[in-house]
Amino acid sequence: MNEESLKTIELEMAVLIRRVASINSRREESLLRSAYLLLLHISTNGTAGVKTLAADLQLDISTVSRQAASLEQKGYVEKAPCPADKRAYFYQITELGAKELQQYKEARMKKLTMLLEDWSQDECDNFGELLKKFNYAIKEL
Incomplete structure (x- = not known):
């Protein structure tokens, strides 16, 4: 794997985790x-x-x-x-x-x-x- 791919994956994982956490924190779930x-x-x-x-x-x-x-x-x-x-x-x-x-x-x-x-x-x-x-x-x- 090249460094550019690794950088993209790392960034997109961080964004995904942040967005999922944000969605979960602002809604009431059963x-x-x-x-x-x-x-x-x-x-x-x-x-x-x-x-x-x-x-x-x-x-x-x-x-x-x-x-x-x-x-x-x-x-x-x-x-x-x-x-x-x-x-x-x-x-x-x-x-x-x-x-x-x-x-x-x-x-x-x-x-x-x-x-x-x-x-x-x-x-x-x-x-x-x-x-x-x-x-x-x-x-x-």
Whole structure:
């Protein structure tokens, strides 16, 4: 990679992060980004304990515990006892949580559709694949 490409990527990443933070700070959302990812993970992968969620989402256990407690307080998840260890528990999504997740996801998809409406299908496909590749590279750090 040449230095000019690296400079462009660095600058555009900084701009992207600033703009996303700005958008998130000026609107009231029912789910915070972190809560969305936690709820999505439970919805997609099924019940999970705090340690598993923390490892999968690359967060510390206290952060996941705090986020899960907030989701439980809102009625989006509930605790289910662990069959192997009665002292432990798993989080599972509730009907209300699934409904909220679906509404939030639909709103996100609508915004993305508006942002990308002038993009070709190839551009969207390439962008998605490159984002996936970039996110994977970050995960491996």
